[in-house]
Amino acid sequence: MEILTFALHLHRMSILPKILMLCQRLGGEVTYVSAADGRANIVVAAPNEAAHRFAPQIRRLIDVLELTELHAVGLSDADAQTTQERLRHTA
Amino acid sequence: MPNQPEQTKMRTGSRVVIDALEQAGVTVAFGYPGGAIMPLYDELLDTTIEHVLTRHEQGAIHAADGFARSTGRVGVCIATSGPGATNLVTGICTAQMDSSPVLCITGQVPSALIGTDGFQEADVLGVVTSITKQAYLVRSVDDLPRVMAEALFICKSGRPGPVLVDIPKDVLIAKTSKTCEPVTSLPGYHPAPKLKSSAVKNAHKILKESKQPVCIVGGGCRLSDATRLFREWCDNTHVPVITTLMGLGSTEPGYSGWLGMPGMHGLRRANRAIVDCDVIVAMGIRFDDRVTGKLAAFAPDARIIHVDIDEAELSKLIKVEAPIHADLSETLAAWNALLDEDPIEVFDAWQKQAMDVGDGLRPNDAHDADNIPPTTLLDEVLELIGPDAIVTTDVGQHQMWAAQRVRPSDPKKWVTSGGAGTMGYGLPSAMGAQMACPDQRVLAICGDGGFQMTMAELATVARCKLPLKILLMDNKYLGMVRQWQELFFENRYSAVDLSDNPDFAALARVYGLQAFTLDHVDEMSSTLSAWWNCEGPALLHAVCHLEENVFPMVPAGAGLGDMVESA
Ligand SMILES: Cc1ncc(C[n+]2csc(CCOP(=O)(O)OP(=O)(O)O)c2C)c(N)n1
Ligand SMILES: [Mg+2]
Numbered sequence: 253m254e255i256l257t258f259a260l261h262l263h264r265m266s267i268l269p270k271i272l273m274l275c276q277r278l279g280g281e282v283t284y285v286s287a288a289d290g291r292a293n294i295v296v297a298a299p300n301e302a303a304h305r306f307a308p309q310i311r312r313l314i315d316v317l318e319l320t321e322l323h324a325v326g327l328s329d330a331d332a333q334t335t336q337e338r339l340r341h342t343a
Numbered sequence: 344m345p346n347q348p349e350q351t352k353m354r355t356g357s358r359v360v361i362d363a364l365e366q367a368g369v370t371v372a373f374g375y376p377g378g379a380i381m382p383l384y385d386e387l388l389d390t391t392i393e394h395v396l397t398r399h400e401q402g403a404i405h406a407a408d409g410f411a412r413s414t415g416r417v418g419v420c421i422a423t424s425g426p427g428a429t430n431l432v433t434g435i436c437t438a439q440m441d442s443s444p445v446l447c448i449t450g451q452v453p454s455a456l457i458g459t460d461g462f463q464e465a466d467v468l469g470v471v472t473s474i475t476k477q478a479y480l481v482r483s484v485d486d487l488p489r490v491m492a493e494a495l496f497i498c499k500s501g502r503p504g505p506v507l508v509d510i511p512k513d514v515l516i517a518k519t520s521k522t523c524e525p526v527t528s529l530p531g532y533h534p535a536p537k538l539k540s541s542a543v544k545n546a547h548k549i550l551k552e553s554k555q556p557v558c559i560v561g562g563g564c565r566l567s568d569a570t571r572l573f574r575e576w577c578d579n580t581h582v583p584v585i586t587t588l589m590g591l592g593s594t595e596p597g598y599s600g601w602l603g604m605p606g607m608h609g610l611r612r613a614n615r616a617i618v619d620c621d622v623i624v625a626m627g628i629r630f631d632d633r634v635t636g637k638l639a640a641f642a643p644d645a646r647i648i649h650v651d652i653d654e655a656e657l658s659k660l661i662k663v664e665a666p667i668h669a670d671l672s673e674t675l676a677a678w679n680a681l682l683d684e685d686p687i688e689v690f691d692a693w694q695k696q697a698m699d700v701g702d703g704l705r706p707n708d709a710h711d712a713d714n715i716p717p718t719t720l721l722d723e724v725l726e727l728i729g730p731d732a733i734v735t736t737d738v739g740q741h742q743m744w745a746a747q748r749v750r751p752s753d754p755k756k757w758v759t760s761g762g763a764g765t766m767g768y769g770l771p772s773a774m775g776a777q778m779a780c781p782d783q784r785v786l787a788i789c790g791d792g793g794f795q796m797t798m799a800e801l802a803t804v805a806r807c808k809l810p811l812k813i814l815l816m817d818n819k820y821l822g823m824v825r826q827w828q829e830l831f832f833e834n835r836y837s838a839v840d841l842s843d844n845p846d847f848a849a850l851a852r853v854y855g856l857q858a859f860t861l862d863h864v865d866e867m868s869s870t871l872s873a874w875w876n877c878e879g880p881a882l883l884h885a886v887c888h889l890e891e892n893v894f895p896m897v898p899a900g901a902g903l904g905d906m907v908e909s910a
Contacts, residue, residue, distance in 0.1 A: 260486070262531075263530045263531045267868070269472070270472050273473055274473070277473065297732065303530075304658065305655070305659055308654050308655035308657075308659075309655045311654070311655070312653060312654065312655045313531075314477050314529060314531055314532045315530070315531050316495060316531050317530055317531040318531075
């Protein structure tokens with residue numbers, strides 16, 4: 253399992269259930285959600301082999317204005333490297 | 344009174360829908376009426392849009408999908424609330440899996456009844472959210488002009504896909520003064536990623552360094568209207584080309600380096616080339632498991648270049664060295680320009696080597712003169728109809744046999760359910776294609792199982808006098824499932840027997856079609872020619888060998904190198 257933490261800026265909050273369903277379909281377990289005023293924070297425990305699919309698939313949903321993947325400090329260098337590859341911000 | 348200011352024009356919700364469709368150039372809609380959608384059906388009487396009443400909502404959405412795939416335009420279907428909308432679900436999923444731009448308009452119970460378990464109420468938004476590109480429940484008529492504009496834009500732009508607009512009955516009746524210009528951008532939606540020239544240069548460099556590259560081209564070529572540019576790229580490089588089930592028709596029919604379809608029922612040379620190549624140029628494909636086989640054994644030594652408009656496809660399943668996140672047409676235009684500037688040594692020798700591996704197709708086993716060998720039949724039919732006819736298929740063995748053999752002159756002429764593998768797709772999608780392309784010949788290739796899932800649409804074909812032809816390949820089995828039971832479940836046939844099929848020719852005649860039966864090899868060419876050349880819709884009931892298998896075959900979970908070519 254890999255713990256993924258997303259900070260989202262949403263155009264419409266009604267997209268939130270779609271995001272949570274997607275996380276579930278990708279094999280993740282959503283462990284934390286907070287959301288208000290177009291902002292949402294989501295923590296998902298994701299299977300290692302699928303972890304790289306979460307951010308791009310969430311980002312492509314219409315109404316997701318911005319997705320930032322946050323990383324806990326203290327990752328090993330190797331982990332930091334792979335997660336760094338996934339870290340892309342939408343324009 | 345000439346000096347009076349022009350009054351704000353009030354329109355009903357139904358009129359808003361119709362106006363939006365008309366302005367978007369929609370000429371045909373397929374659908375089925377019912378209580379909640381009645382205001383829209385009333386308005387349909389006063390439009391230029393031709394409405395085709397299908398006999399089931401699934402028929403309507405597959406027809407809209409066939410319309411979309413054969414033209415690249417948005418296909419439209421309409422259904423009522425509750426069961427009408429839920430009958431669309433399989434078709435929505437089919438369109439979503441193959442990125443087909445289908446717009447579904449559904450009626451919903453009146454706003455005041457939503458959430459009360461009202462008559463014919465279903466949470467359609469909840470049902471379709473995960474299988475649509477976007478879905479809306481419209482709460483106010485004032486929102487409707489904007490929602491329709493957004494829906495049409497989303498459907499067609501970027502990576503296309505199905506969009507559903509669910510409209511409560513009172514919203515269809517209510518009036519609004521609101522209007523909306525066509526939408527060309529939306530917050531949080533990036534359908535047209537900017538091509539980075541450095542990414543193309545990088546891909547070009549990798550191709551130049553390659554000794555044995557292959558290109559795998561998929562549905563993205565058709566969706567991006569990139570066929571001409573793709574063929575130019577092939578002429579510039581002579582790279583051997585593999586066309587996925589969705590990409591068939593992308594190459595020039597006579598292209599000397601066409602390796603055919605890859606994957607589970609792919610041709611020997613296509614799968615071999617994937618195993619042997621050192622570079623894969625993947626264009627508009629999504630590395631479906633039916634294409635890759637066991638991922639660890641897929642192109643083990645290859646560097647991978649992947650062009651896709653959908654960033655989520657890049658490195659989703661296969662680690663890509665050179666991703667190009669862009670529209671395929673734009674990419675190919677830039678790459679072709681680069682090839683002019685900095686030509687590469689074309690890959691003729693490797694192309695010949697890859698082609699010489701052979702297709703691995705073999706004649707049918709059984710020699711039962713009273714029945715028809717299915718692959719011989721398909722060879723003859725495809726020869727007879729030529730590369731310019733639009734071919735749709737259902738799902739099963741007949742689909743794979745056809746995909747192994749068909750050489751369409753354009754990817755828009757090959758319409759099949761790939762990602763979803765939806766039985767029942769063949770006949771209604773052919774109706775949509777024939778409505779869209781009245782001047783073209785259309786053939787639906789169906790199995791006896793799938794045909795019976797949507798055969799009520801024969802009534803629609805007859806009423807609309809659609810001159811399409813149906814090839815019904817009757818092996819009296821759910822053949823593809825039977826094949827798996829034979830090969831992987833020790834011949835234990837479970838629920839695949841269709842030996843009591845009806846007389847399909849008689850059935851077609853009852854619906855008003857012409858019908859022919861073919862059950863003897865000697866009569867093949869004369870019957871085929873009578874059927875294909877007759878006027879109007881006609882069905883050919885081909886009584887085929889019962890237990891033929893589709894080969895080559897890569898068993899599920901095996902690598903592409905582990906192809907089986909006979910039982
Ligand atoms: C709606 C749906 N249900 C079930 C399946 C599973 N399935 C795939 S192929 C097949 C058999 C198709 O039989 P038929 O239409 O007779 O074609 P054949 O394989 O015999 O050519 C079945 C049941 C499916 N693809 N779609
Ligand atoms: Mg069959």
